[in-house]
Amino acid sequence: MSRLEGFDFEKPEEFLGAVLQGVAPEAAILKTFKSKLASKNISTEAFKFEGATPPPAEYRRVVTNEGITLLFSAGHEENKNVEIKTEGNGGVEITIRSTGLERNDELEKMPRIPD
DSSP: OTTOOEEOTTOHHHHHHHHHTOOOTTOHHHHHHHHHHHHTTOTTOOEEOOSSOOOOOSEEEEEOTTSOEEEEEHHHHHTTSEEEEEOTTSOEEEEEOOSOOSOOOOOSSOOOOOO
């Protein structure tokens, strides 16, 4: 939520995504949210967030242009287990440091990763 300046009624998925740590555009909760706003006659309201700043996010999600998704806690970046460096050509170098692999599975299909 700290990355949002306010609520835009034309993009309710941004608000719900921030609150719920990701929501798919076709998610049932988004449809319910829109209908509840309409039932309260506030479906076209917009507002800015004011007041206390929420704590920083505990987890990070990084998705590369090639479709590689990394999910990790903010502490992994602070402890240099994960480093993300922007290269001069606009690319990104991602380094993961570990003491070993807990799992190294071959999967028939990609597991569902939240949006």
